[in-house]
Each structure stands twice: as C-alpha cells, then as structure tokens.
Amino acid sequence: MKTRVLPVILFVILLLSGAWSLLSVLSIQGNGRVINYTGVLRGASQLLVKEELHNSPNDALINRLDQITDELMTGEGEHHLSKLPDSDYQNALVILKENWQEVKDQIMEVRLGSGKESLYQLSEEFYHEADSVVSKAEEYTEKQIRNTVKIFITLFLIITLGICLFAVNQLHSRRRIKLIKDAEADNKKEKEKLEKMSYTLRSSLDDLPELMYVADLDTYDLLYLNKTGMQNFKMDSYEGKKCYRELKGRETPCEDCRQHVSPDGETYTWEYTNPITCRHYLLKNRDILWDNRTARLEIAFDMTRAETEMKNLKYTLKMEELIMECVRTLYRGRKMAETIPKILESLGQFLQAERSYIFLIHKNDNLVYNDFEWCKQGIEPQQQNLQALPLSFFDCWMSRFDRRECVLITDVELIKETSPEEYEILKNQNIHSLVSAPMERNGAFCGLLGVDNPPQERLTHTCTMLQTLCYFLMLSIKREEDEEQLKRLSFHDTLTSFLNRNRFIKDTESLQNSQIPVGVVYLDVNGLKEANDQKGHAYGDSLLKEAAKRLKEVFYDADLYRIGGDEFVVICRYIEEPAFNERIKELKKRLQTDNDCRAAIGSQWCAKLMDMDELTLQADAAMYADKKEFYRQNSGSARPPESSK
16 A cells, blocks of 8 residues: 555656646746836936926836836736735835836926936936845845745655655565565465365364363354264254254353453363263363464363262262261260160161161060151151061061061062052052162061152162161161160069169168158068978978969059078069058968968058168068967977077
8 A cells, every 4th residue: 555655646746746837937937027027117217307307308218117116016017016025025016116206207397308317316316226136136046046946846756756765665576575575485385284284183082082162252153073972962963053952051151251261371170070972171270372362171071980989989989988977875874775766867868868767576475566767757657557567577588588688679669560569559659669688686687777758869889888887786686675674683583583682781871861651572482492492492492482472462553672692682662551461361362372482571661762772671570470379389490580581
C-alpha cells in the first residue's frame, strides 16, 4: 500500500510545483510590466514637462499618464497591469498620484501665463517620487523572486527526497518480495514438515492405550480424538461435535472446564469418573495451540482397577475397624443382651442393610429363636414372627452351614424356581437379598448371624466379615455362659441348686438395717453322718435333696440357702408373722411324714429388721434346741445330744 501511495504523492507534488512555477513566472512577468510602466510614468512625465516648458501642450500624453497611474493603483486597464500586493508600493503610488495632480495643475497655470520655474521644480520632485515607486516595485519583485527560489529549492529537495524514498522503498519492496517468496517457500517446506510431523504424531497418539482428546477452549469443538477415545465413546467421527456432549453426556459446557487448565501453562492433574464409560480416570490437562486455535489437551489414564482396589482396601480397613470396635464392645464386660443390639446396629448401618439379626438354638427345647434384631428406621421388624422355629426351618441352608459357608443371595428372584419354599419365606419378609453366616458351638451349628437387603456394592467381603463376627460373638457368648456358670457355682449349691453360704453372707449383709418384716428358718438334717457311714454318701445326698425339696415346696417364694453339709437357711422377706408360722407348721408336718428324712428346725421372725446376724443366731439357737430334743428322744442315735454343730 505504501509503495503505491508514494509515487502518487510525488506526482501530485510535481504537478503542483509545475503549476506554481507557471504562476510564479506569470506573476514575475506582471511585476516586470508594473516596473516598466512605472518607469514609463517617470520618463514620460519629464518629456511632458519639457514640452510644456517649450510651449508645446500634449494632452494626449497627460491622458495616457492618468490611465497608467490609475491602472497601476487598481490593476484594471488596457495595458493589463497587475496591482502589486505590496503596501509600501501602493502607499508610494498614492503619493506619486498626488504629485502628478500637482504637476498637472501647474501645467494648466503655465499655459495661462504663470511662471515656469514652479513647474520645473514640481517635475523634479515627481521624478524622484516616481523613481522611489520604481525602486519599491523592484524590491517587491526581488523579494518575490527570492521566495520563489526558496520554494523551488524546497520543492526540489522534497521531490529529490521523495524520489530517494521511492527508490529505497522500491529496493525494500524487492527485498521484501524476495523475503516473502523465500518465507513462503520456507513456510511451504515447514508446513509440509509439520504436516508430516502431525501425521506421525497423530499416528503415535492413535496407538496410545490412553484416551486423549483436544478441544477448542472457546467453542468446545472437538479438534482431535484418538482411536482409544473413539472406541471408548463408540464414535465414528469427532468433526463438528462438542466435547461436553460427546465425552460427558451433557447439554451444556462443564462449569469447571476453565479451572482445569492452568493459567501459567503447567499441567493440571485431577480425577473424574466418566458417566458414559463408567470408568475412573486420572486426567492430565494442558492448554496448547492446535491448528492456530487455543485448545485444551487432555490425556486420561484409566484408574478404574486401581480405584476399585483402593475402594476395596478402604472398605476392608473400615470393615476391620468395625470388627475391632465390635470386639472391644463385646469385651467391655457388659451383658450380651446389652452388647449384641449395639453390634447389630453398627453392622446394619455399616452394610447399609435394612435388617440385621441373630438366631440361636435354645438348649432347653432345641428350637431356634430370633433372639436379637435391629431394623433400619421405617423397616417392619420380623422378630416376633420368628420364634420357636424347628431346625428344619433352615434345612435349605444347612448343607452350606455344615461346610462352614455363608448363605449369599444377591437376588431372591434367582431362587424362585429352584427353591420355591425358601423364596416364599423370604418374599413374605420383603427380603430381596441377604447374607447369613453360621455360628458354631464345639463344632456344631448353634445359630446364625445375618443381614437383609444390603446394597449390591456392600456384598463384597460381607461373608468374611460376618464369619469373623460370628467367631467373636460365640467367644463372647461362651465367655458370658462360663461367667454365669462360675457365678452360679460361686453362689449356688450344685447338689440342691440352692444358694450357697457365699450368697447367704452377701444377702445377710444387704439386709442389715432394712427395717422390713423378715422371717428366718434354720434347718439341720438329723442323722446325716450315720446315713453316710451306713448307707453311703449317695444315700446321704438323697436325704439332702429330699430336705431341699420339702423346703422348696413350702417356701417357694423365699430365698433358700445350703450353708453347710446338712444345714439349710430360709429367708422370707416381707412376710407377716401368722403366714410365716403357718409355713413352719407345714414344713414340720411334711418332714414328720418321712421317716428317712428327719430334720431339726429353728425359726425367728422380726417385724422391722435391724440386725440380721442376731435374727439368724436366734433361729440357729432354736434349731439347736430342736435337734437336742430329737437326739434325746432317739437315744439310739450315735450322735450325742450335746454335739450340735
């Protein structure tokens, strides 16, 4: 564009300078005519004066001089004179005209006979004034010529400079054209090289096992998708398609799209589970220039397996934490009736199940009872409907339980045809999936731990978890049973099932100062030693059992103790004295009817108990008196009446 403008400017300058030169020449030429006619005015005036001084009037010359004077002042006339645009010249010309008028007036007076000396003097003044006007015209013309010369020189320099610039510009243009051609040739080679590199690069990218795509950051157009991506997203072509629609299944651009491109040009790393492929990816994002478009390059590494393993590991760790917490709960020393519901609640919530429960076989009737159950809020309990079940109720599961395997039903509809009875039982309880693990005692099935309707993803490792919990539950149940057995042995007499002396001491301490009505019976079996010696200890034990039986029949609601080999104590709380005495009579009556089992009885009642030890001693003393009377009446006995205890 600049190359075309410069010659035009030079041509215009040349035209303008030519036109101006022509005008300058014409102007100078006009100035010369003005100088010439001013000189004519000067010389002709002298000629006129000489003629008048010699009495030769010349009116024609006067008229001509008037015309020249007027034309010099106005620039209008037949002589084609121009009016010089110079104030000094014009002012001098005005004075010259005034002098000329004086000369003319004096000529008229000379013609009338006046003296000629004044005319001669005026003509000399007019001559000098005319000479001054000529000088001013010449000065103006010289000044105009100098200005014209300066302008000519300036125009010459401008045109010369323009020609030089044009020449330089032409030289640069040729060089630029050459450079452009060379650059185009280089660009063509570079383009061919880049196209070859692009083809090689895309071929390499297509061979990558990782998913990779390029998308325009402004329009979200897919610019490239490698073969792995095409296969994963089941696409035949990516031209003209939007990344968010084809790769994310969205109708609008992703809100955080720009956030996944680092502003400083670094690689941005993040993770994402794709809703279309259902795979978990580790993503690497970077902004690049792709085909002269600002774009985002994304490489996706499939981390699904690693993510699944990580989730499984986290789930396993949480499961182990739950098991450890359950074990800690089991071994905090509380009753199983308090502990197991908490464990079932923790288990059900962890597995997101609707119900968790424990079935146990009771030894007394060999039936199965749903002893413990936890239900999610809004789920109907089934515990009341699952009591006193025969073992045959679980026949469909026993083969797996015998192999110490769990019962895992992922979908109850799958057993509808193969196990219709099992299907109906489960369907009636709104069970669509379950996991159940057997519980064992001494290698034999004794119950089960199960959960109903956990989500499918929670079924992983659930069997192992339940089996582990079953092991610790059975240990805790066995421990509690052993503790109960120890406790029972500590406070019960194994022969009669009465409370023993340890419990007697503990209870009497608790009754001190209770201020309640209490009756105490002290009983001692007579002749036990002789019976043991003569008929054996088994017979002696039968006598003790019989005595205990009589006591239990009469004092069925009292605390019964065996505090020695042949000694029994009965403590009746909140009993009135008449009722207490009636029971004493009944006991003596029953013992009198049995010739083999004879016993000495002592009793004592108190309306407001203060000292239990004192009350017991009084009953003991009464028993001792009764025993002494027995041996006095039965003198054949080997035991002397004097020995009481």
